[in-house]
Amino acid sequence: MKKFLTGNEAVARGAYEAGVTYASAYPGTPSTEILENIAPFKEHMYAEWAPNEKVALETAIGASIAGARALSAMKHVGVNVAADPLFTYSYTGVNGGLVLVSADDPGMHSSQNEQDNRYYAKFAKLAMLEPSDSQEAKDFVKVALEISEKYDKPVLLRVTTRICHSKTLVELGEREEVEIKPYKKNIPKYVASPANARVLHIKVEERLKQLEKFSNETDLNKIEWNDKKIGIVTSGIAYQYAKEVFGDNVSYLKLGFTYPLPMKKIKEFADQVETLYVIEELEPYIEEQMKAAGIKCIGKELIPRIGELNPDIIAKAILKEERPMIKYSEAEVVGRPPTLCAGCPHRGFFYMLSKKKNVMITGDIGCYTLGSAQPLSSMDTCICMGASVSAGHGAQKAFSFNGVDKKVIGVIGDSTFFHSGVTGLMDIVYNKGNAVTVILDNRITGMTGHQENPGTGYTLQGEKTHAINIPMLCEAVGVKKENIFIINPLNLDDCNKTIDEAFSKKEPTVIITEWPCVLKKPSPEDIEKFGNKKIICKVDEEKCKACRICTKTGCPAISFDEKAKINEDMCVGCDVCLQACPFDAIVKVGE
Amino acid sequence: MSGVKNILLVGVGGQGIILASKILSQGLISAGYDVKMSEVHGMAQRGGSVTTQVRFGKKVYSPIIGKGQADIVVSFEKMETLRWLDHLKIGGKVVVNDYEIPSAPILVGDAKYPENVISILEEKASTTVFKAAEIAKELGNIRTMNIVMLGALTKAMGLKDVAWEKILKNNVKEKFVDVNIQALRKGMEQVEE
Numbered sequence: 014m015k016k017f018l019t020g021n022e023a024v025a026r027g028a029y030e031a032g033v034t035y036a037s038a039y040p041g042t043p044s045t046e047i048l049e050n051i052a053p054f055k056e057h058m059y060a061e062w063a064p065n066e067k068v069a070l071e072t073a074i075g076a077s078i079a080g081a082r083a084l085s086a087m088k089h090v091g092v093n094v095a096a097d098p099l100f101t102y103s104y105t106g107v108n109g110g111l112v113l114v115s116a117d118d119p120g121m122h123s124s125q126n127e128q129d130n131r132y133y134a135k136f137a138k139l140a141m142l143e144p145s146d147s148q149e150a151k152d153f154v155k156v157a158l159e160i161s162e163k164y165d166k167p168v169l170l171r172v173t174t175r176i177c178h179s180k181t182l183v184e185l186g187e188r189e190e191v192e193i194k195p196y197k198k199n200i201p202k203y204v205a206s207p208a209n210a211r212v213l214h215i216k217v218e219e220r221l222k223q224l225e226k227f228s229n230e231t232d233l234n235k236i237e238w239n240d241k242k243i244g245i246v247t248s249g250i251a252y253q254y255a256k257e258v259f260g261d262n263v264s265y266l267k268l269g270f271t272y273p274l275p276m277k278k279i280k281e282f283a284d285q286v287e288t289l290y291v292i293e294e295l296e297p298y299i300e301e302q303m304k305a306a307g308i309k310c311i312g313k314e315l316i317p318r319i320g321e322l323n324p325d326i327i328a329k330a331i332l333k334e335e336r337p338m339i340k341y342s343e344a345e346v347v348g349r350p351p352t353l354c355a356g357c358p359h360r361g362f363f364y365m366l367s368k369k370k371n372v373m374i375t376g377d378i379g380c381y382t383l384g385s386a387q388p389l390s391s392m393d394t395c396i397c398m399g400a401s402v403s404a405g406h407g408a409q410k411a412f413s414f415n416g417v418d419k420k421v422i423g424v425i426g427d428s429t430f431f432h433s434g435v436t437g438l439m440d441i442v443y444n445k446g447n448a449v450t451v452i453l454d455n456r457i458t459g460m461t462g463h464q465e466n467p468g469t470g471y472t473l474q475g476e477k478t479h480a481i482n483i484p485m486l487c488e489a490v491g492v493k494k495e496n497i498f499i500i501n502p503l504n505l506d507d508c509n510k511t512i513d514e515a516f517s518k519k520e521p522t523v524i525i526t527e528w529p530c531v532l533k534k535p536s537p538e539d540i541e542k543f544g545n546k547k548i549i550c551k552v553d554e555e556k557c558k559a560c561r562i563c564t565k566t567g568c569p570a571i572s573f574d575e576k577a578k579i580n581e582d583m584c585v586g587c588d589v590c591l592q593a594c595p596f597d598a599i600v601k602v603g604e
Numbered sequence: 605m606s607g608v609k610n611i612l613l614v615g616v617g618g619q620g621i622i623l624a625s626k627i628l629s630q631g632l633i634s635a636g637y638d639v640k641m642s643e644v645h646g647m648a649q650r651g652g653s654v655t656t657q658v659r660f661g662k663k664v665y666s667p668i669i670g671k672g673q674a675d676i677v678v679s680f681e682k683m684e685t686l687r688w689l690d691h692l693k694i695g696g697k698v699v700v701n702d703y704e705i706p707s708a709p710i711l712v713g714d715a716k717y718p719e720n721v722i723s724i725l726e727e728k729a730s731t732t733v734f735k736a737a738e739i740a741k742e743l744g745n746i747r748t749m750n751i752v753m754l755g756a757l758t759k760a761m762g763l764k765d766v767a768w769e770k771i772l773k774n775n776v777k778e779k780f781v782d783v784n785i786q787a788l789r790k791g792m793e794q795v796e797e
């Protein structure tokens with residue numbers, strides 16, 4: 014049977030068919046839907062959200078050592094977080110097969126950098142596969158696990174946004190039940206102490222040699238002979254783009270297994286074509302290795318290393334072809350940046366925060382990163398997950414050490430706090446900092462589409478579970494109870510007062526804003542705690558003085574045309590605008 | 605690639621574009637085509653500009669549509685049509701929903717919603733304009749706007765021999781099936797043969 018699947022759905026299906034029984038991930042675009050699609054196979058696979066990528070991979074490693082086929086998935090920057098166990102598991106090798114899916118984001122559709130994680134395969138000495146559509150995404154999971162077990166290696170399955178989020182037809186197969194491998198205690202293999210690791214490193218290099226032989230033999234790396242004037246070496250989605258441009262007029266070496274590269278096969282291919290191009294997205298990963306092996310080829314001289322590739326870019330670069338296009342004045346089109354939703358609980362807090370003077374606001378990765386946009390503009394930095402708290406601490410220490418009078422406040426979400434914010438908070442407490450930490454607790458992982466996290470009280474597979482109590486956690490790491498403030502972020506007065514009070518403290522301080530994300534389907538616990546009333550706000554045009562202050566809250570439901578107007582289809586009655594209006598011109602209806 | 609048709613659906617996050625594209629793709633698959641569809645995820649869902657791309661034919665390679673290549677641009681929001689107009693083939697068609705969603709810079713008064721969108725479009729391409737939002741509202745459910753658009757699209761593409769209503773049924777909740785089928789039919793009525 015054929016099904017129309019995204020690459021992510023296909024990877025999930027592949028895990029099912031390949032007999033995986035353990036999967037763990039931390040959500041991150043474009044990888045999120047992999048675990049979401051594994052979760053429903055409850056009878057066959059255990060799946061969980063981990064608090065961060067390092068934990069996700071470490072648990073998968075544990076499952077693999079225990080003998081189960083295991084999968085872990087994350088976005089490219091997540092692999093940075095998981096890099097520590099990754100490098101060492103490459104040394105020890107596996108018991109049950111282990112595949113790590115790295116979902117890279119060329120073009121940065123929703124990421125803070127564009128790193129090419131193929132280098133991780135080379136760096137950590139993993140085997141690597143690169144599918145170029147959903148069918149391969151599914152099939153390669155199985156192949157990856159076989160390779161992993163045969164060559165005693167974790168395998169990196171490297172996909173990109175266009176693979177993850179494009180749907181193509183996939184032929185489904187049956188699940189193969191793979192029995193858990195017997196676990197035997199094996200200290201020299203699994204204890205990477207220096208003495209053992211030195212021995213393991215020798216084995217790693219031996220295995221890489223074997224893998225290179227495999228790479229040269231497998232038809233995961235296959236040649237498509239056509240006219241030999243032009244030959245193209247390519248992998249991943251770039252293969253599809255190249256086929257789109259050149260069709261069957263040129264010869265291809267399509268690489269599906271890309272670390273170690275099949276240098277012998279590449280040489281053979283190179284020897285038979287007149288002009289050799291390497292078409293790859295982002296970095297010259299293949300090209301560099303080919304050139305180092307003395308193979309003449311054309312790559313990044315023509316194909317850009319910045320941004321997402323597409324057939325147009327290839328056609329223009331190599332064929333010097335440009336398509337005729339409809340011309341029009343682009344100046345007419347107004348930008349449409351993403352915004353915090355109408356009624357987003359982060360808005361009220363950011364609105365009040367944006368009014369504070371002489372403040373540095375260190376931000377983090379999540380919906381609330383959008384608080385950096387106009388008109389709220391309430392964020393000075395955004396580095397990586399968790400850096401709001403720790404970068405805030407560093408900034409505050411540097412300011413006070415150097416006699417600069419500036420307040421520092423770090424804002425972070427609930428999921429992100431569990432991910433890597435709590436360690437930053439420990440740092441603040443231990444090293445006697447006083448940067449204010451704000452945990453924007455919207456009761457869910459908002460940005461990636463509403464995944465459960467340790468604070469929500471539910472697991473990925475829908476079971477009720479213990480919910481971590483954030484205030485108690487903060488207390489446990491050493492923040493004094495009187496320095497922990499829990500507020501409703503939709504209450505502007507409270508936000509204002511609490512920010513001021515926190516700034517006045519000389520000790521570690523935490524503000525926790527509690528209100529569910531408006532897009533979240535409320536849990537029974539949410540309804541009990543936050544109620545469920547349906548009101549909206551309306552502008553009383555008589556009273557409106559057209560001062561435009563309400564539009565400064567950045568709510569997408571408020572527009573302005575002589576008088577303020579609230580879109581009733583969008584408004585959820587958070588009443589932040591009502592509180593902001595100095596003329597009481599906004600009223601609630603439907604209470 | 606010759607023989608491959610390219611459909612670009614554009615609009616704003618939350619308008620139901622992804623569902624419409626899914627139904628469209630399933631219809632094309634049932635008609636025996638190879639289909640690839642590319643969607644936008646992540647931040648763009650928070651009220652940002654959204655596009656999905658559907659390509660179909662005997663054999664499709666790239667899942668994305670380049671500039672100057674779309675046979676048809678179906679736009680759920682007026683200004684978005686302009687943003688993506690450079691993707692339309694010369695001689696291609698535009699189906700546009702006469703519906704405005706002001707973006708953040710417009711809401712805060714930093715910019716103005718472009719005034720003459722429809723006339724620009726009509727000057728540049730063969731354009732069908734209609735008010736899907738009003739039709740959907742009349743049917744009693746503004747959220748069926750996406751299916752009205754889908755109806756218009758299938759008609760404009762001449763994709764008549766597909767069992768659209770059956771596919772629609774498999775993709776929406778039972779209590780919304782009727783209103784969605786009406787929306788589909790109304791949408792089809794908007795476009796001439």
Ligand code: SF4
Nearest residue numbers: 354357380459530531
């Ligand atoms: S999804 Fe939730 S958290 Fe994200 S912007 Fe919307 S309301 Fe805010």
Ligand code: SF4
Nearest residue numbers: 557558560561563594
């Ligand atoms: S803040 Fe009040 S008075 Fe000012 S524009 Fe908005 S509704 Fe009118």
